[in-house]
Every structure is written in structure tokens, then in C-alpha cells.
Amino acid sequence: MADDRLDGHIAVLKDLYPHTGKAWIVGITGNPGAGKSTLTDRLVEHWRLKGWRIGVVAVDPTSPFSGGAILGDRIRMQRHFEDPDVFIRSLATRGALGGLSRSASDIVRVLDAWGADVVIIETVGVGQDELEVTRTAHTTVVVMAPGMGDGVQAIKAGIMECADVFAVNKADRDGADATVRDLELMLALGQGVMATSPGHVGAKVSGPAHGAANGSWVPPIVRVVSTQKTGIPELAQRLEDHRAWIRETDEGMRRVAARGREQLHNEIRDALVEAAIRDMGTRIDGLAEQVVRREVDPYTACDAILREFRSKT
Numbered sequence: 001m002a003d004d005r006l007d008g009h010i011a012v013l014k015d016l017y018p019h020t021g022k023a024w025i026v027g028i029t030g031n032p033g034a035g036k037s038t039l040t041d042r043l044v045e046h047w048r049l050k051g052w053r054i055g056v057v058a059v060d061p062t063s064p065f066s067g068g069a070i071l072g073d074r075i076r077m078q079r080h081f082e083d084p085d086v087f088i089r090s091l092a093t094r095g096a097l098g099g100l101s102r103s104a105s106d107i108v109r110v111l112d113a114w115g116a117d118v119v120i121i122e123t124v125g126v127g128q129d130e131l132e133v134t135r136t137a138h139t140t141v142v143v144m145a146p147g148m149g150d151g152v153q154a155i156k157a158g159i160m161e162c163a164d165v166f167a168v169n170k171a172d173r174d175g176a177d178a179t180v181r182d183l184e185l186m187l188a189l190g191q192g193v194m195a196t197s198p199g200h201v202g203a204k205v206s207g208p209a210h211g212a213a214n215g216s217w218v219p220p221i222v223r224v225v226s227t228q229k230t231g232i233p234e235l236a237q238r239l240e241d242h243r244a245w246i247r248e249t250d251e252g253m254r255r256v257a258a259r260g261r262e263q264l265h266n267e268i269r270d271a272l273v274e275a276a277i278r279d280m281g282t283r284i285d286g287l288a289e290q291v292v293r294r295e296v297d298p299y300t301a302c303d304a305i306l307r308e309f310r311s312k313t
């Protein structure tokens with residue numbers, strides 16, 4: 001129901017909401033083919049050994065670049081399909097405005113209510129919608145792979161900012177050291193910037209101090225070879241460290257509060273746009289055409305829509 005946004009799904013989600021809030025939400029993002037699904041499969045395996053119940057939401061952008069990730073994800077995580085304590089759901093990007101991030105976060109909530117200890121969201125780190133999906137996560141891993149033009153420069157800036165942990169996957173290949181070095185340099189520069197901005201005075205500048213340092217979090221870099229399970233326990237540990245940091249430190253809690261606020265803003269925005277389109281769709285289309293013909297500027301059109309919408313409600 002939540003995925004298809006069927007009538008009544010909001011009422012169901014409202015009923016489920018009191019049962020949510022326990023799951024830890026882990027986002028896994030990175031360029032196409034970086035090894036996100038293979039890594040997810042390994043983390044599922046690792047956390048299952050602890051007896052955790054696990055939800056996985058795999059977002060397929062259905063873009064020509066991803067080469068049919070749904071099928072790939074299914075094959076890569078197939079062995080967990082038989083496990084009643086693992087629930088895997090693939091979502092396709094649809095054209096709808098903000099539809100992807102919203103149904104992904106709704107499905108995460110359903111899995112949370114189901115009793116998942118951890119919900120993993122796998123999403124390609126390209127596109128605004130996909131970026132927004134990672135914002136619903138408490139802890140985000142950015143997966144990088146060497147030797148596929150996948151250097152630090154090739155990763156979108158927005159994605160870099162939402163990284164809590166970096167996984168340099170395919171560390172069995174040449175170039176992993178260079179990728180780690182690039183990341184370390186980037187993090188050191190980032191800390192330098194932070195140190196000079198007010199509020200961050202005294203932040204550690206020298207050397208990459210990974211993990212929680214001086215109350216703030218510096219993303220650790222972990223080398224992994226997902227296909228060979230190398231580095232998975234270390235990666236899982238860093239992720240769990242981050243979870244402890246958000247739960248136990250003031251800055252971590254502030255970060256969670258900020259994400260919660262952002263998520264509510266998104267929900268309000270989506271609900272408003274949806275309501276406006278429902279109530280005055282043809283009027284909006286008409287104004288859009290006028291904007292295209294340059295008969296009216298977009299600011300005036302927006303003002304007119306806002307005024308009319310307010311007078312209706």
C-alpha cells in the first residue's frame with residue numbers, strides 16, 4: 001500500500017507510527033557498480049549472526065546507467081530471501097515529484113514497525129531524489145571503488161557531505177591506496193575549514209582522526225573487499241560506533257534533530273504540492289504554459305498560485 005500510495009495508506013502509516021522509532025536506519029550509497037548490493041548482502045550476513053532482524057530497501061533509479069539494478073540486487077541478496085527475519089524490497093524511481101524519497105521513507109517505517117533492528121537503504125548516489133533518500137538514514141556509508149573513474153572528484157559533492165563512513169570497496173584492485181589517500185586529504189581539508197569557522201574553533205586539524213573526536217564525528221575510511229568478506233566486521237563496527245555517537249553525544253543528537261526537521265519540511269512540501277495540484281491542477285498547468293511562453297515570470301506565477309491556494313483553504 002505504501003509503495004503504490006493506495007487510498008488509505010496514510011491511515012495505516014499513522015496506526016503503525018507508534019510502533020516505529022526503534023530501528024537503526026543505515027544508508028548505503030555510491031556510484032553505480034561500486035558494490036553497494038554486494039556490500040549490503042555482507043552486512044546483512046554479518047548482522048544476522050547477531051540475531052538482528054533486518055529490512056532492506058533497494059532503490060533502483062531505472063536509469064540506463066544502472067543496468068537493471070533490481071535484478072542485480074535480487075541475485076546478490078537472493079540467499080537471504082528465504083530468511084523470515086530478512087525483508088528485502090526493491091523500489092523503482094517513478095516520475096512523481098518527491099515520490100521516491102517519500103515512499104522509501106514510508107517503507108522504512110513499515111519495516112521499523114515490523115520489528116527490524118536495522119533497515120538498510122541502498123541507493124545510487126546520483127540524482128536529487130536519491131540524495132534525499134539517504135537523508136532518512138541515521139548513518140550513511142558512501143561506497144567508493146578504485147579504478148573505475150570513481151575517484152573522489154567523480155562523487156557528487158552532496159553525497160560526500162552526507163557520508164558518515166567511507167567504504168573503499170574492491171580494495172583487491174589497484175588504486176585503493178590512492179582512493180584512501182584522496183579521501184584522507186579531502187577530510188583533512190574539510191576539518192581545516194571547520195576549524196576556522198565559528199562554532200568549530202579548536203576542531204582537530206592535524207591528521208585524520210577517525211571516529212568521534214572532540215565531540216564531533218570525522219568519517220572513518222574502511223577498506224573492504226565485499227566479494228571476499230574482507231573488512232566487513234571492521235566496517236560494521238565503525239557503523240555501530242556512529243550509531244553510539246548519535247545516541248550519546250550532544251552533537252549527534254543535534255544532527256538527528258536537524259534531519260528530523262528536514263524530513264518534516266520535505267513532508268510538508270510534498271503534501272502542499274500534492275494538495276495544490278489536486279485543487280488547482282489545470283490552473284497551475286495554464287500558468288506553467290504562460291511561463292514557458294514568457295508571458296508571465298515564474299515569481300509572479302508562484303505568487304498567484306500561493307494567493308489562490310491560501311484563499312481556498
Ligand SMILES: Nc1nc2c(ncn2[C@@H]2O[C@H](COP(=O)(O)OP(=O)(O)OP(=O)(O)O)[C@@H](O)[C@H]2O)c(=O)[nH]1
Nearest residue numbers: 032033034035036037038066069169170225226227
Ligand atoms: N573485485 C571486486 N569486485 C567486486 C567487489 N564488490 C563487488 N564487486 C563486483 O562489482 C560488480 C557490481 O557490484 P554490485 O554490488 O552490483 O554494485 P552496486 O553498487 O550495487 O551496483 P548498482 O546497484 O547497479 O549501482 C559486481 O560484479 C560485483 O561482483 C569487490 O570487493 N571486489
Ligand SMILES: [Mg+2]
Nearest residue numbers: 036037069073
Ligand atoms: Mg545495487
